[in-house]
Amino acid sequence: xxxxxxxxxxxxxxxxxxxxxxxxxxxxxxxxxxxxxxxxxxxxxxxxxxxxxxxxxxxxxxxxxxxxxxxxxxxxxxxxxxxxxxxxxxxxxxxxxxxxxxxxxxxxxxxxxxxxxxxxxxxxxxxxxxxxxxxxxxxxxxxxxxxxxxxxxxxxxxxxxxxxxxxxxxxxxxxxxxxxxxxxxxxxxxxxxxxxxxxxxxxx
Amino acid sequence: xxxxxxxxxxxxxxxxxxxxxxxxxxxxxxxxxxxxxxxxxxxxxxxxxxxxxxxxxxxxxxxxxxxxxxxxxxxxxxxxxxxxxxxxxxxxxxxxxxxxxxxxxxxxxxxxxxxxxxxxxxxxxxxxxxxxxxxxxxxxxxxxxxxxxxxxxxxxxxxxxxxxxxxxxxxxxxxxxxxxxxxxxxxxxxxxxxxxxxxxxxxxxxxxxxxxxxxxxxxxxxxxxxxxxxxxxxxxxxxxxxxxxxxxxxxxxxxxxxxxxxxxxxxxxxxxxxxxxxxxxxxxxxxxxxxxxxxxxxxxxxxxxxxxxxxxxxxxxxxxxxxxxxxxxxxxxxxxxxxxxxxxxxxxxxxxxxxxxxxxxxxxxxxxxxxxxxxxxxxxxxxxxxxxxxxxxxxxxxxxxxxxxx
Numbered sequence: 321x322x323x324x325x326x327x328x329x330x331x332x333x334x335x336x337x338x339x340x341x342x343x344x345x346x347x348x349x350x351x352x353x354x355x356x357x358x359x360x361x362x363x364x365x366x367x368x369x370x371x372x373x374x375x376x377x378x379x380x381x382x383x384x385x386x387x388x389x390x391x392x393x394x395x396x397x398x399x400x401x402x403x404x405x406x407x408x409x410x411x412x413x414x415x416x417x418x419x420x421x422x423x424x425x426x427x428x429x430x431x432x433x434x435x436x437x438x439x440x441x442x443x444x445x446x447x448x449x450x451x452x453x454x455x456x457x458x459x460x461x462x463x464x465x466x467x468x469x470x471x472x473x474x475x476x477x478x479x480x481x482x483x484x485x486x487x488x489x490x491x492x493x494x495x496x497x498x499x500x501x502x503x504x505x506x507x508x509x510x511x512x513x514x515x516x517x518x519x520x521x522x523x524x
Numbered sequence: 525x526x527x528x529x530x531x532x533x534x535x536x537x538x539x540x541x542x543x544x545x546x547x548x549x550x551x552x553x554x555x556x557x558x559x560x561x562x563x564x565x566x567x568x569x570x571x572x573x574x575x576x577x578x579x580x581x582x583x584x585x586x587x588x589x590x591x592x593x594x595x596x597x598x599x600x601x602x603x604x605x606x607x608x609x610x611x612x613x614x615x616x617x618x619x620x621x622x623x624x625x626x627x628x629x630x631x632x633x634x635x636x637x638x639x640x641x642x643x644x645x646x647x648x649x650x651x652x653x654x655x656x657x658x659x660x661x662x663x664x665x666x667x668x669x670x671x672x673x674x675x676x677x678x679x680x681x682x683x684x685x686x687x688x689x690x691x692x693x694x695x696x697x698x699x700x701x702x703x704x705x706x707x708x709x710x711x712x713x714x715x716x717x718x719x720x721x722x723x724x725x726x727x728x729x730x731x732x733x734x735x736x737x738x739x740x741x742x743x744x745x746x747x748x749x750x751x752x753x754x755x756x757x758x759x760x761x762x763x764x765x766x767x768x769x770x771x772x773x774x775x776x777x778x779x780x781x782x783x784x785x786x787x788x789x790x791x792x793x794x795x796x797x798x799x800x801x802x803x804x805x806x807x808x809x810x811x812x813x814x815x816x817x818x819x820x821x822x823x824x825x826x827x828x829x830x831x832x833x834x835x836x837x838x839x840x841x842x843x844x845x846x847x848x849x850x851x852x853x854x855x856x857x858x859x860x861x862x863x864x865x866x867x868x869x870x871x872x873x874x875x876x877x878x879x880x881x882x883x884x885x886x887x888x889x890x891x892x893x894x895x896x897x898x899x900x901x902x903x904x905x906x907x908x909x910x911x912x913x914x915x916x917x918x919x920x921x922x923x924x925x926x927x928x929x930x
Contacts, residue, residue, distance in 0.1 A: 382676045385668035387598060394602035395673065398637045405641040408928035427638070429606050433613040434642055434927045457595035461603060464592040 321415045321516065322355040324407065326400050326424035328393075330360035330376065338444055341479060341503050342420055346374045348509035357414075359403045361396055377403045389423070390461050397426035404431060416440060416516050422447070422462055425469035432472050438519040441473035443483050444503070448490060470494050474519045477512070479503040527581070528910055529562045531612060531625045531639065533632035535604070537567035537584065543744065544827040545628060545652055548711055555903030557582045561910070564615045564622070566608050566635075587611045598669060601631050609635035613927065616643055621926035624648055624910050630655075630670055633677035644924035646682040646913045651691065653824040656698050658748060660822065675699040682913050685906075687711045687825040688846035694824070709906060710846075712899040713830040715890070721804075721835075723812035731796050731812070736769040737876060740813035740837065742806065742828045743820075745776030750819035750842060752782060756865030757819075758791045761872045768876065770795045773809060810835035815875050815882070821862055823847045830897050833857070833889035838882040840871045850897075854881075856888040 325346060329339035342358065350356045350373040357375045365378040379399035386392040404427060407414060418440040419425045428439055447454045447462040454463065470476045470491055476498045478484035484500040501511045532553065536546035553563050562581045569575065569586040577584040589604035612635050616622055627636035627649045640647040655662065655670040662668050678684050678699045684706045686692040692706045725734070732738050739761070743749045751772060761768050772782070772795060779797065786795045801809070810816065816832035818841045825846035832839045833856065841847040842862035851857035858875060860867040875882055917923050 382679075383669060383672040385665045385672055387666050387669060388595060390594075390599050391602055391669060394605065394634060395676070398634055398641075401638045402641040405644070405928065409644065409924065412929065426606065430609040430613045430635075430638060431642075433610055433617060435929075457593050458599070460593040461595065461599060464603075 321520070322357070322413055323349060323516070324357045324359065324404065324414050324417045326359050326404075326417065326419040326427065328361045328396070328421065328423045330358055330362070333360070333362050336444075337503070338420060341444060345509065345512065347372060349513070350374050352509065352513070357407065359400055361399075379403060388458050390458060390465070393423040393426055393465075396423070400424065400427040401431065408435060415520060418442065419469070419473075420444070422465045422469060425465060428469060428472060436523070438474045438523045439472065440475045440477060440515060440519060441469050442477045442479060442501075443470075443487065444479045445483055446486050446490070449482065449486055467491060473497070474522065475499055475515050477501050477515060527560060527562045528624070528907065528914075529619065529622045530556070530564070530910065531615065531622045531645075532563055532565045532628075533567075533608060533612065533625070533636050534565065534628040535568050535601070535631040537565060537586075539573050540568055540570040544711070544825075547827065548652070549628060551712060551714060551899040552903060552906065553582055555899045556907060558900070559903055559907055561903075561907055564619065566611055566615070566632075568604060568608075583615075585611055585615065596666070598666060602634060605632065605634040608632060609638050612639045613642060617927055623914060623925055626650070626910075627677060627681075628652065630673040630677055633673050633680075636677065637680045640680060643927055644922055646917050646923070647680055648683050648685065648909065648913060649677050649681040650685040650687075651678065651695050652687065653691070654694055654698055657694055657822050657824065660748070671698070678705075681705070682917065683707060683909060685709050685909070688849050690845040690849060691824045707909060709902055709909070710897060711825050711827045711830065712897045712902045713827065713834045713893055714899065715834050715893050717831075718807055718810065718835045721807045721811050723808060727808055728812045731771050731798070731809070732769040735767055737765070737767050737814040738809075738812050739768055739770045739872060740773065740809060740816045740832075741770070741818070742773045742809075742816070742832070743818065744774050745772070745778045745782055747778060748820060748822040749776075750821045750863065751778070752785055753819045753821075753842075753863055753865050753868060754817055755782060755785050755789060755791070755795070757869035757872060758786075758794065759789055760866070760869035761876075762791060762794055764873050765876050768794065768872070771798060771809065771813070772796065773798045773801055773806060775800045807835070810837050813837045815840060815872060817868070817872065818842065818847060819860075819862070819868055820844055820847060826850060829857075830893060833886075834893045836886050836890060838875055838885040839889065840868070840875065842868075850892075855885070856892050857885055 327342045331343050346356045359377045362378045363380050381396045383395040416438045420442045534549040557580050565584045568589040587607045594600040625639050678701045696703045786792045816837045816839045818829050823845040839857040841851050843859040844862045853859040858871045860871045
């Protein structure tokens with residue numbers, strides 16, 4: 321199975337837990353025979369490399385000055401789209417696109433219209449949980465993106481029990497497609513593979 | 525090739541009119557479709573305007589742009605871009621493919637660049653003005669961000685269109701764009717738009733007394749338009765020509781400041797700030813004016829000057845940017861030094877004193893409008909650019925013109 325992961329953090333870029341989670345997920349999937357492609361933001365790297373069997377495509381933001389995280393993620397999303405488009409054109413046959421956090425979800429909003437590839441959206445946390453100013457206009461913009469991406473995704477994955485509960489509370493309409501894959505649980509990758517299989521079967 | 529299919533993106537299109545861009549896109553698309561180009565135009569929604577409109581071989585789609593909250597204008601633009609990008613991809617899918625994507629200004633850069641890569645089509649951009657030019661430099665992160673988005677759009681474009689040589693020079697200097705990638709295609713004006721309009725006495729009396737001569741300014745009330753320079757010229761003009769009356773048409777965040785300046789100069793009774801006026805009123809005002817003045821400090825093109833020329837009113841412009849290219853001094857208008865009230869007051873007085881000169885200037889101006897700034901010829905040049913781009917790109921294996929299959 322060929323998976324494309326979109327992430328704003330991937331080693332050596334480590335900002336928070338996201339980097340560890342994506343790295344662990346990619347490595348584990350690769351070890352289990354998945355063809356793993358990671359499209360990762362990194363301001364200091366560009367191009368492509370194979371790391372332990374994982375194909376990593378580094379993208380940088382073409383716009384370096386920003387006024388808030390949303391403008392940063394928006395301009396970066398074009399670079400994700402560029403790599404995804406190149407993959408779709410040059411190496412077709414992607415089975416699942418998996419976006420981590422709202423910041424990597426933006427390219428999927430239009431890509432959903434372009435190609436019917438199953439899409440999994442992961443949340444380690446939500447704006448509601450991590451930001452004391454989540455009621456600010458910026459907080460609401462980010463929450464809008466979280467909600468919209470959750471509505472478009474085939475499966476929404478929460479990586480902690482707290483995030484899982486919060487998604488249930490905030491977005492009760494997505495409970496049916498919500499899955500808990502605890503980052504600290506014993507069978508993280510097996511549970512994620514189960515999610516991938518569910519989505520693949522649904523798409524035939 | 526079969527009919528040329530162009531996906532055009534613009535954040536303004538009537539009835540949503542913010543600046544000159546809406547008028548530009550309206551006339552350009554009208555004439556492009558008249559010469560057989562199929563257009564899908566994506567723009568922002570507007571209260572009362574239909575979500576989708578079919579105009580001959582053009583489809584206008586207005587995308588949702590107001591519902592989600594955003595902290596600032598740039599964030600609003602980028603959120604609107606998400607919806608526009610989504611609709612763009614949907615449109616390409618429905619159509620089966622496109623030949624060109626054409627973006628107007630940084631406000632649609634993101635969807636244009638995404639569609640370019642997804643569909644592998646050449647991107648053409650029109651840069652109507654630049655942030656660095658508008659702000660007289662880049663002073664904040666916000667301005668630097670917009671500047672970099674503008675650069676990004678030009679970088680991703682196969683060809684960049686500017687409306688004047690001045691703008692071409694600005695784009696090549698600010699963004700290091702190779703000059704052979706930048707083309708000049710001017711703005712245009714509809715020469716017939718003033719047909720049937722006159723200046724009825726009852727209408728004129730709302731703005732000036734019978735014995736007064738109207739000096740008209742039309743434009744946004746923002747620093748780069750130089751309205752303060754025009755106000756500064758008025759005491760001297762009124763000293764020699766007490767019959768002069770300045771009518772300032774437009775809105776902008778400097779309006780209160782300009783009204784305060786008029787008060788300080790003691791000319792408030794001789795200045796009428798109309799605020800925003802509708803199209804009909806504006807056309808009549810042009811017909812009532814003795815002279816139209818455009819004292820800009822920065823002007824990439826100056827479409828209002830063209831409108832004044834089409835209306836048959838003599839014009840005075842500052843010697844900057846696109847205005848400088850439209851006007852030939854003493855032939856089809858008068859040029860004055862920018863940011864110089866003395867130079868401007870002398871020109872206004874000179875024109876009011878010389879009705880023969882005024883008549884000659886306006887006749888020559890109208891001739892230039894007809895010969896050079898007509899939308900049909902602009903649309904033909906734009907279509908030629910599309911075709912040349914496709915010819916240049918034709919051997920490129922990257923080119924696809926449709927969405928990828930899975």
